[in-house]
Amino acid sequence: MFLLALGSFLLFAAALAVRSGHLAFPGLRTKSLPPGPPTLLFIGNMHQIPRTGIHLKLTEWAAKYGPLYSLKVGNGTTVVISSPRYVRQLLDKLSVDFSYRPPLYILNDLVFHGNHSMLMSPGDRWRLRRKLFHQLLMEKRCEQEHIRLIEAESVQMLHDFVLDSNDCMEKIPKRFSNSIIMSLVFGVRTPSRHSSHMKKLYDIMLELSKISEIGATPPVDLLGVFKYIPEKLWGSWRTRAQNLSQMMTLLYGPLVEHVLQRRSTGRVKTSFLDEVLNQQEKLQLRREEINTMCGNLVEGGSDSVGSMMLAFIQAMLAFPDVQKRAQEELDAVVGESRMPTWADYAQLPYVAMIVKETMRWRPVVPGAFPHAAAKEHVIDGMTIPKGATVLLNTWGLHHDPSVHPSPDTFDPMRYEDRTLLAPEYTNHENRDHYGYGAGRRICPGLHLSERAMFIGMARMLWAFTIAHKLDAQGSPIPVITDARDGYEDGLLQCPRAFEAAVTPRSTARRDLIVSSMPEAEREVFSVYTEEVTV
Numbered sequence: 001m002f003l004l005a006l007g008s009f010l011l012f013a014a015a016l017a018v019r020s021g022h023l024a025f026p027g028l029r030t031k032s033l034p035p036g037p038p039t040l041l042f043i044g045n046m047h048q049i050p051r052t053g054i055h056l057k058l059t060e061w062a063a064k065y066g067p068l069y070s071l072k073v074g075n076g077t078t079v080v081i082s083s084p085r086y087v088r089q090l091l092d093k094l095s096v097d098f099s100y101r102p103p104l105y106i107l108n109d110l111v112f113h114g115n116h117s118m119l120m121s122p123g124d125r126w127r128l129r130r131k132l133f134h135q136l137l138m139e140k141r142c143e144q145e146h147i148r149l150i151e152a153e154s155v156q157m158l159h160d161f162v163l164d165s166n167d168c169m170e171k172i173p174k175r176f177s178n179s180i181i182m183s184l185v186f187g188v189r190t191p192s193r194h195s196s197h198m199k200k201l202y203d204i205m206l207e208l209s210k211i212s213e214i215g216a217t218p219p220v221d222l223l224g225v226f227k228y229i230p231e232k233l234w235g236s237w238r239t240r241a242q243n244l245s246q247m248m249t250l251l252y253g254p255l256v257e258h259v260l261q262r263r264s265t266g267r268v269k270t271s272f273l274d275e276v277l278n279q280q281e282k283l284q285l286r287r288e289e290i291n292t293m294c295g296n297l298v299e300g301g302s303d304s305v306g307s308m309m310l311a312f313i314q315a316m317l318a319f320p321d322v323q324k325r326a327q328e329e330l331d332a333v334v335g336e337s338r339m340p341t342w343a344d345y346a347q348l349p350y351v352a353m354i355v356k357e358t359m360r361w362r363p364v365v366p367g368a369f370p371h372a373a374a375k376e377h378v379i380d381g382m383t384i385p386k387g388a389t390v391l392l393n394t395w396g397l398h399h400d401p402s403v404h405p406s407p408d409t410f411d412p413m414r415y416e417d418r419t420l421l422a423p424e425y426t427n428h429e430n431r432d433h434y435g436y437g438a439g440r441r442i443c444p445g446l447h448l449s450e451r452a453m454f455i456g457m458a459r460m461l462w463a464f465t466i467a468h469k470l471d472a473q474g475s476p477i478p479v480i481t482d483a484r485d486g487y488e489d490g491l492l493q494c495p496r497a498f499e500a501a502v503t504p505r506s507t508a509r510r511d512l513i514v515s516s517m518p519e520a521e522r523e524v525f526s527v528y529t530e531e532v533t534v
Contacts, residue, residue, distance in 0.1 A: 032383040044072030052489040055366035059396035076222030082396035095439035100372040110241035115292035152524035173309030181301025187271035189528040209490030252291040307494040311362040316466040349419040353412035359435035366395035
């Protein structure tokens with residue numbers, strides 16, 4: 001069926017070319033473009049783009065065609081960046097020109113109706129959202145306010161592992177990350193890993209990840225004729241996009257309505273949404289914009305930290321020597337009578353290196369999100385045309401053996417000379433990793449994420465021995481950590497469900513975890529008394 005559709009398109013394109021009276025055939029790479037895989041007339045490289053695992057293919061091509069190469073689909077050009085030098089020269093130093101987004105009909109028009117900040121090109125609407133996000137996520141507030149919530153939520157994460165890590169183990173770190181951002185955005189916690197809003201959010205994230213991956217849907221932005229080909233020939237992409245949009249409306253709408261109802265009774269909190277509504281007379285945001293803006297924050301804050309915590313657990317299973325060394329550092333600095341806190345960061349450099357290595361080893365967004373060139377640029381004799389899509393190949397950058405020897409090995413010592421927080425290296429020649437993006441599109445939540453991951457990983461290592469679970473015969477149950485087979489397909493890379501034995505390292509540590517839970521509830525969680533059923 002796909003070949004029939006492709007054949008129809010080729011005939012259609014040929015007819016247009018003949019009718020126009022010239023041979024301006026699309027799909028061919030001009031000599032001025034960066035090199036790349038051979039193209040076919042009209043379709044360019046479309047037939048070579050896989051439906052899944054695009055980051056692995058992009059990295060394979062980088063090894064063959066170089067750190068800056070191009071792909072063609074119709075008249076469209078995509079330029080792939082796979083080296084730190086080109087990231088710095090293009091996305092960082094020329095960030096004004098490379099902070100735009102390409103047209104994304106499926107996501108921007110069908111799913112988000114033009115309201116998602118990540119899909120917006122620079123302009124007044126985008127700048128307003130970045131400003132509002134910064135007000136919530138700035139380093140000062142993370143350092144002085146949000147850290148109490150992070151540390152309290154980590155206590156519940158440890159408590160959940162102590163009580164029952166056999167029941168949906170992978171949801172425990174996800175609850176940790178989801179509850180932090182839900183509390184900050186709506187003033188509503190996620191008290192249980194079975195909370196309805198959390199389940200619906202991660203269902204949304206899974207479908208959003210799958211529909212966003214390059215190759216998963218037809219290239220309608222580069223070959224507009226695909227909008228008119230029956231959708232059943234390509235996975236019912238239009239219906240999936242519309243259904244995803246409806247899922248979001250049914251989750252974010254009631255959450256926003258809950259806050260509006262809460263405010264009507266005089267209960268105004270310090271959540272992001274409350275702060276936005278306090279400025280609404282000036283902002284004049286539509287309800288749909290507010291819903292999507294809050295959803296943007298919850299999506300980004302929930303999936304990134306949760307996925308990294310699960311990748312960290314996998315790394316501790318696969319590389320037990322790393323776990324042992326980190327625990328020796330924690331025992332020397334923290335001891336057994338208290339948990340590590342954010343104040344211990346400078347004294348725990350090896351744990352800090354584990355955070356960085358987790359983000360390098362299994363980045364949440366291995367293919368990054370596409371940028372677009374606002375004007376033509378020439379670099380090293382290669383032309384990046386105006387309007388070209390520009391991809392930051394995060395996986396390729398993180399798994400380049402010339403930069404990171406033995407890239408599949410989890411080795412925190414790669415960062416022995418870079419133990420400061422990631423924001424300290426965003427404009428540095430020796431960048432630590434690209435997990436937060438680059439240039440003006442760098443993740444606004446990086447200050448919150450850095451603290452949540454450090455506290456989460458440090459406390460897991462302090463509290464538990466992480467080992468393979470044993471089967472009925474006493475043999476270790478294998479865990480697949482391979483990027484292709486052990487992780488979900490899609491734009492977002494999250495480990496597939498796996499099992500692990502998470503056991504308290506001592507009775508004293510277990511008792512401290514259990515006794516700390518009432519204090520967290522009394523001192524922090526009591527502010528967030530509601531759970532919203534959606």
